[in-house]
Amino acid sequence: MREDTRRLRRMIRTGRARIRYATVSCRAGRWTITVTVEAADLHPARQHxxxxxxxxxxxxxxxxxxxxxxxxxxxxxxxxxxxxxxPRPLRTALPRLRRLSRHVSRKQRGSRNRAEAVARLGRAHLRVANVRRHFxxxxxxxxxxxxxxxxxxxxxxxxxxxxxxxxxxxxxxxxxxxxxxxxxxxxxxxxxxxxxxxxxxxxxxxxxxxxxxxxxxxxxxxxxxxxxxxxxxxxxxxxxxxxxxxxxxxxxxxxxxxxxxxxxxxxxxxxGQRPRAGETSPDDGGTPPPRTSVTAGTPEKGGVS
Ligand SMILES: [Zn+2]
Known part of the structure; x- marks a missing residue:
């Protein structure tokens, strides 16, 4: 888990959120847990x-x-x-990814060096996806x-x-x-x-x-x-x-x-997934959690952080 889960934990404790699923995955050598949460509607004070x-x-x-x-x-x-x-990591992402994938192709198949280069490339892809989503x-x-x-x-x-x-x-x-x-x-x-x-x-x-x-x-x-x-x-x-x-x-x-x-x-x-569990308090607002992902490295289509 990367983000602070205090808000989520508070909402669960007070019954304004309920965990529906948790998915454990491993991508580019990083373990992540994605939690799908059914959360309360945004407090009217935070709505338009x-x-x-x-x-x-x-x-x-x-x-x-x-x-x-x-x-x-x-x-x-x-x-x-x-x-x-x-952000800069996105602007420089493409040349960097190209360079890293060149490194992979230069290493001998089945070698340990190649496995390391593949892992580096995977981590770079993951990082770009995270920066991009955040942005x-x-x-x-x-x-x-x-x-x-x-x-x-x-x-x-x-x-x-x-x-x-x-x-x-x-x-x-x-x-x-x-x-x-x-x-x-x-x-x-x-x-x-x-x-x-x-x-x-x-x-x-x-x-x-x-x-x-x-x-x-x-x-x-x-x-x-x-x-x-x-x-x-x-x-x-x-x-x-x-x-x-x-x-x-x-x-x-x-x-x-x-x-x-x-x-x-x-x-x-x-x-259809819109949360219906009462209301959030004004300090629950800020991020929109039809699905709240509290992890790094969730698949692009999956979580919303
Ligand atoms: Zn004119």
């Missing part, structure tokens, strides 16, 4: 206050930026969040804590933009995972997370006059409108447009059926 159906405001658009991992902005044009770069949860947490309504760029559209500054480890599967984490965290907090449709031209549209211009080459960092002359950071402009889309289409997005891929969390994180 409910909004009436007629209220269409408060949306924050989250764009997978070209020069940043994410850029978030609201309908007034204010940038509310910008996560510039992945994505941190980013998601930051967004869902302060904003109850998030609209994300479509996964497919986001995938079209390759951000070369970020390690592939984070930029490829990163956005989909981030969207999934945001989705269930937001449900847990009583907020909303939706994704804009694929066809919505968030990058090409002017956030000032709503004119849709030609596609922007990847080299263009500043959006400039031919119609009204408005200029803005490319990513901020797109994030504003996402927020505006959500505000306009708010009525349709109330139906969970049309919420899009953001809410399609994996089964472990899905609403």
């Amino acid at each position: 206050p409910p909004r009436p159906d007629t209220d269409s405001s408060g949306w924050v658009g989250v764009d997978r930026g070209l020069t940043a991992l994410i850029v978030a902005a609201d309908t007034t044009g204010r940038q509310v969040e910008r996560v510039g770069d992945a 994505l949860h941190e980013v998601a947490n930051r967004l869902v804590k302060t904003h109850d309504r998030l609209v994300l760029e479509d996964l497919y559209t986001a995938g079209m933009l390759r951000n070369r500054r970020l390690a592939a480890a984070i930029s490829d599967a990163g956005w989909a995972d981030l969207a999934r984490i945001i989705g269930y965290q937001q449900r847990w907090r009583g907020g909303q997370a939706i994704s804009a449709p694929r066809w919505y031209p968030s990058t090409r549209m002017c956030s000032a006059c709503r004119t849709v211009g030609p596609a922007l080459p990847l080299s263009v960092r500043i959006f400039a409108c031919d119609e009204c002359g408005h200029t803005a950071d490319r990513d901020v402009n797109a994030a504003i447009n996402l927020a505006v889309w959500a505000e306009h289409h708010h009525a349709q997005t109330r139906d969970p059926e049309v919420r899009g891929p953001v809410t399609n969390a994996s089964r472990e994180d899905g609403p």
